Amino acid sequence: MASSEMTDYMGFQQLLTEEERMVRAQARQFVNAEVLPVIEEHAQAATFPRHLIPRMGELGFYGPNLPAKYGCAGLSGVAYGLLMYELERGDSGIRSFASVQGSLVMYPIFAYGSEAQREHWLPKLARGEKIGCFGLTEPDFGSNPGGMRTRAVREPGGKWRINGAKMWITNGSLADVAVVWAKTDEGIRGFLVEKGTPGFSAPEMKGKWSLRASVTSELVLEDVIVDEERSLLPGVKGLKGPLGCLTQARYGIAWGVLGAAEACYQSALEYAKERIQFDKPIAATQLQQEKLAWMVTELTKGQLLALQLGRLKDEHKATPAQVSMAKMNNVNAAREICLRARTVHGANGILGEYPVMRHMANLESVYTYEGTHDMHLLIIGEEVTGLSAFRG
Ligand code: TGC
Ligand code: FAD
Numbered sequence: 001m002a003s004s005e006m007t008d009y010m011g012f013q014q015l016l017t018e019e020e021r022m023v024r025a026q027a028r029q030f031v032n033a034e035v036l037p038v039i040e041e042h043a044q045a046a047t048f049p050r051h052l053i054p055r056m057g058e059l060g061f062y063g064p065n066l067p068a069k070y071g072c073a074g075l076s077g078v079a080y081g082l083l084m085y086e087l088e089r090g091d092s093g094i095r096s097f098a099s100v101q102g103s104l105v106m107y108p109i110f111a112y113g114s115e116a117q118r119e120h121w122l123p124k125l126a127r128g129e130k131i132g133c134f135g136l137t138e139p140d141f142g143s144n145p146g147g148m149r150t151r152a153v154r155e156p157g158g159k160w161r162i163n164g165a166k167m168w169i170t171n172g173s174l175a176d177v178a179v180v181w182a183k184t185d186e187g188i189r190g191f192l193v194e195k196g197t198p199g200f201s202a203p204e205m206k207g208k209w210s211l212r213a214s215v216t217s218e219l220v221l222e223d224v225i226v227d228e229e230r231s232l233l234p235g236v237k238g239l240k241g242p243l244g245c246l247t248q249a250r251y252g253i254a255w256g257v258l259g260a261a262e263a264c265y266q267s268a269l270e271y272a273k274e275r276i277q278f279d280k281p282i283a284a285t286q287l288q289q290e291k292l293a294w295m296v297t298e299l300t301k302g303q304l305l306a307l308q309l310g311r312l313k314d315e316h317k318a319t320p321a322q323v324s325m326a327k328m329n330n331v332n333a334a335r336e337i338c339l340r341a342r343t344v345h346g347a348n349g350i351l352g353e354y355p356v357m358r359h360m361a362n363l364e365s366v367y368t369y370e371g372t373h374d375m376h377l378l379i380i381g382e383e384v385t386g387l388s389a390f391r392g
Contacts, residue, residue, distance in 0.1 A: 004029075046208070047213065066110050109125075168205070246370055254331075
């Protein structure tokens with residue numbers, strides 16, 4: 001049963017502005033009316049609900065924290081986070097679609113693109129008329145993207161030639177434009193590679209048990225020739241380019257996963273109150289209460305952590321390691337909440353009639369992408385000790 005009420009144990013909503021509350025309420029209404037009725041069917045069929053793409057554009061869900069000048073809503077970072085929370089309450093695949101479009105495609109075009117690239121792409125991406133993807137990970141370079149093998153070399157006449165392969169790319173096969181990161185003689189650079197460019201293809205990866213309602217693809221680049229002015233992102237060189245985008249997306253994930261956690265907690269609470277065993281509701285047993293109390297506590301801590309991070313972000317004070325802490329903590333908490341919620345549902349917990357197994361499986365991807373749980377611990381570890389435990 002979709003709840004119209006957010007789980008709010010500590011007066012979290014009192015800490016929001018009127019605008020932030022409105023954004024959250026609108027997104028919640030959208031998820032209840034348009035995502036929840038179709039998501040289970042799409043997850044079972046391993047398809048993305050494509051009809052929602054323009055609808056989410058209409059509602060301003062792509063890049064909502066970018067300026068109005070480019071067709072975006074110019075909202076606060078906190079409002080953006082709340083939007084991710086509500087979308088992921090529907091499904092991590094829906095939030096992933098919006099995160100990639102906003103934080104990993106629109107953001108780099110906004111932050112590193114030329115004015116012509118911004119004007120060409122941002123309004124269309126904001127409306128959902130065009131779809132984007134972000135290609136950083138390669139078959140042999142996941143946690144260590146700095147080792148990438150994809151290579152771009154200058155060609156005469158203001159052109160570049162790109163060769164390489166990317167893997168695990170969300171929205172890859174749907175995308176009209178791929179932000180592709182490649183090594184060049186001048187360091188890592190970002191390129192906008194358009195669908196249909198000769199030598200470029202994006203076959204879909206099949207067989208996932210997680211994020212089934214999301215398209216994941218390879219990107220294959222074989223002697224792809226692109227025009228410098230149209231394709232090269234002029235504003236950044238080096239790994240800090242893609243990592244800067246990841247900081248934006250990880251921030252959204254730190255909020256988003258709480259939506260999945262809330263869906264599982266609410267379902268478990270309702271189920272435990274209704275399910276009678278040994279002549280009493282299972283909610284009246286100490287063991288199930290321990291689970292529910294733990295879940296609501298972790299959810300509440302996650303909300304407060306995300307909100308403080310959002311306030312710092314809106315003051316331009318949030319550091320990448322603080323974003324890592326919130327991504328790591330909140331994904332881990334959400335994953336544990338969904339796992340416990342599944343057990344509260346007994347056998348019913350493995351059925352699609354309840355959202356718990358779908359969210360639980362989705363969070364295995366979220367735990368791994370945008371920096372694994374381990375990598376975020378190591379990033380925080382490096383910051384607090386001054387010593388790197390992951391570099392060779
Ligand atoms: P390192 O030497 O530490 O840094 C290189 C340069 O980057 C800067 N930097 C950052 N800038 C902005 N934000 C961050 N988070 C940054 N982290 C580092 C750094 O200051 C430096 O700048 P400069 O000016 O000195 O050159 O680089 P490293 O190679 O040692 O790597 C560090 C490490 C391990 C933290 C990084 O490689 C990492 O985060 N690895 C994890 C990889 C990852 O997260 N991949 C995600 C792929 S995209 C994805 O998963 C999308 S899922 C989409 C969905 O469906 O939602
Ligand atoms: P590896 O880096 O091989 O790690 C394997 C294990 O080793 C992990 O447990 C890791 O924590 C651990 N490990 C690695 N290095 C160390 C170390 N130094 N010390 C200790 N432990 C270590 N990428 C994109 O570019 N764009 C996308 O849109 C995108 N979407 C994705 C969608 C899905 C559904 C998934 C699953 C992934 C997606 N990814 C995407 C890729 C994702 O970012 C990578 O999978 C992730 O960064 C981890 O890389 P890897 O899978 O190669 O694991």
